[in-house]
Amino acid sequence: MSLPSPAPGAYDPHGLEAKWYARWLADGRFRADPTSDKPPYCIVIPPPNVTGSLHMGHALNNTLQDVLVRYKRMDGFETLWMPGTDHAGIATQNVVERMLAAEGTSREALGREAFLERVWRWKAESGGTILRQLHRLGASCDWERERFTMDEGLSVAVREIFCRLYDEGLIYRGDYITNWCTRCHTAISDLEVEHEEAEGRLWHLRYPLADGTGAVVVATTRPETMLGDTAVAVHPEDERYRGLVGKTLMLPLVGREIPVVADASVSAEFGTGAVKVTPSHDPNDFATGLRHDLPRVAVIGPDGRMTPAAGAYAGLDRGEARTRVVADLEAAGVLVKQEAHRHSVGHCYRCRTVIEPLVSRQWFVKIQPLADEALAAVRDGRTRILPEQWEKTYYHWMENIRDWCISRQIWWGHRIPAFTCTACGELTVARTDPDACPRCGAAALSQETDVLDTWFSSGLWPFSTLGWPEKTPELAKFYPTSCLVTGFDILFFWVARMMMLGLKGMGEVPFRDVYIHALVRDEHGQKMSKSKGNVIDPLEIIDRYGADAFRFTLAALAAQGRDVRLSADRVEGYQRFANKIWNAARFAGMNLGDLDPAAPEVPFAELAAQDRWVLTRLQATVEAVRAALDAYEFDKVAGSLYQFIWHEVCDWYLEMSKRPLLRTDAPTSRRGTQQTLVRVLDGVFRLLHPVMPFISEELWQGLPWPGSFGPRAPSLVVAAFPRPAGMPVDEAARARIELVQAAVSAIRNVRGEMNVPPARRVVALVQGDGTALAVLAAEAEAVSALAGLGSLEFLPADAPKPPQAALAVAPGLEIHLPLAGLIDLGEEARRLTK
């Protein structure tokens, strides 16, 4: 017997959390065995960035995963929760570069190799921070399997999939316009661009015809790019400009002659209906340029400064250039007017710098064939996305997807396995570094300096971590994984890519379910951010309230489709809940000391009414919690547990058990209650374990003979009430639900004894049928008499609330009603009405 001692002492989470986590690790409780006969259950962790430290998003994400994983582990599955981290290309490079800057040096000064060595060193020191922090949360990952997107095995996987895609013609290299970050000095994908509405301007510029017969006015939000204009486009159907197509304009400030072209992409309604075309600096114009075979003049360079092609403006920053160009245009009389114009501006998601569309040589994944597969897999149900609303979002994105730019001009990442022969120019992509050019045999090969988008490697995560491309037992056992738990912010970045690459690499979806959870916000609904100063540190919360209370809070707030608004008050409330449980166990400890394990078990039918009742409620709660877990309804998991444990077990059952526990003259009744108490607490601690692992383990281990003792409620009892003649089955069943509910709520009020609230009105369903009404009234009388409740008044539909006295019950009443039967009749009847 080691339940908490009766001595006064409040629940203190800290010691017990550290104690149990250490023991679980020592006992290998989180280890997964691929050779096991048990059915598999596997979740791969969304690998946190090595730059990260634990924030609320991680806390929520990992709590939900741990709840699922612990549930399945308890439920007889061979369970693997695969941990690891992501190298986070640009983010990590930026962090180390900032450190170098603080030391007065730079990555350029160090050179590629020394820089990478430095990043690896930093990663070794700081890269594991977040995973260590997950221990505090109680995360039951199989830590011995921890992987890193740039470790040896995963790098092999990256290279393998790259070569496969390349061999199949699904990866290509070419000169295209991409989103360029002038600060990070790299191309980034469309997804990595964050659009923000900004107050801009629309400048109207007059471009004169070269023959001096007139002019065309164009509108632009970026006047500095006019230096790179190589055409003006109008819509082919636009009457205003029909005569101008094919004529030549004289580009102001530059003096270049540029043509007027007709292109259907131009909207006649916007601006003046004539648009300047800058193929080098605008994605639309780039496409227009290809259609009309226009030359490209790059006037802005990779560093955001004007190139020599910008003539007098060369060397200026693009911002200064704008000011100067506008001033010069105005002086030259070219500027017709300027007006305010709201439009969205793209920013680098890593450093917030305004994105510059630039033409450069990049690598792309031809995405359509992959996207088609990934779409089909969700459409035909091989993978479910939950809550369902996200499926639509997924479809929408996948259907409008564009080729994925996967090359980055940074150093930290997987270097693209492409080699160019310096002799003949042949491009070779290979699984192992080639010694010589396969075409001309020259030994002089130079490897591509670009690295891959960080999401390329994390897109392989569900199978690369299991050993792919080798055929490992882990892969055979755990792929496809069971569920992926993540936030919607990386649905496209990560989930979509895993779908596409998983189908390509494994020929099967990477996961059966994708559960998308919400964002954690502060109590006012604001996104947490350092600048707002509203960040709540998960570790501080754990220090103050304990991991169990914190986890329970997150689960309780994780209603599907809603953001999670977290406040410390809420956590405090659930800490009180943990304390309540603690004290319930103390109460049990005070009353179970003399329970003899050899004593015969009191049969269910002979237990006192409240014992049968609570066992039935336990049974119902088990089913409710299971159903909620299976449906990822974490708020309902928490809600059911809270309601049952606090308001049914503690408020009612423990109170009612005091009388039989005190009566030494009725040993059977006392023993029955003791046995029930053990059974109920055993069930409570087990049910609680996925959400509150620490306190539940502590208290469960303290129970005498946990898990193998005490009566159980039958899973279904149907009470046989005769159907009144003339009443349709359906109506009778529904009426009985009401009747039963009324009886139950009346019985609930037994404990109140002084002030009984009005009973439920049992009449709503029965309309205008006098016979049925009379039958029900009689039945109600019978039930209440049976329950010893005195007169249960039956009222017509339009009656006011029943008088309270009608339901009052004398103190000390023994209840003989077969409660279990009644409650399960309700269940059965509900089934009948379906």
Add this chain to the structure above:
RNA sequence: GGGCGGAUAGCUCAGCUGGGAGAGCGCCGGCCUUACAAGCCGGAGGUCGCAGGUUCGAGCCCUGUUCCGCCUACCA
């Protein structure tokens, strides 16, 4: 521009396929009873965003509308 979500008690939210408007916290009143005052019992408080419609009956279904939030997009 397209799409999605939200609006229910002072606050945060739950309300499944249409039949009782609910929980937690906060507030008010009363209780140290074989665990827990970090507790127990009771109470007040809502035109379910607004306007129509369908229905015997609408928080829930339909139409319109307002206000928030988010995602997405190459109208310069």
